Amino acid sequence: MAKNAAEKKLKVTLVHSAIGFSKDQKATLKALGLRRLHQTVEHVDTPALRGMLNKVIHLIRVEE
Numbered sequence: 001m002a003k004n005a006a007e008k009k010l011k012v013t014l015v016h017s018a019i020g021f022s023k024d025q026k027a028t029l030k031a032l033g034l035r036r037l038h039q040t041v042e043h044v045d046t047p048a049l050r051g052m053l054n055k056v057i058h059l060i061r062v063e064e
Contacts, residue, residue: 008045010053011063013038018059028055 014034018026032052033041043049045064053062 008064009042010045010049011040011042012053013040013061013063014059015061016059018056021059025056025059028052029059032056032060034060 012032012034014029014037017037018029029035032043053060
């Protein structure tokens with residue numbers, strides 16, 4: 001898949017610890033590439049990504 005300059009990117013930052021939350025939420029954070037507090041990763045905006053973000057929205061901050 002060719003990179004399109006018009007692809008929308010989202011910056012996702014882990015702002016709260018996942019300690020005490022369910023295994024599936026921890027697995028979602030790992031799949032997003034978030035391992036440390038205040039770590040930021042960039043992802044291309046897709047419906048699948050939006051679903052993952054909605055699952056852990058209470059632990060992250062999302063910027064466009």
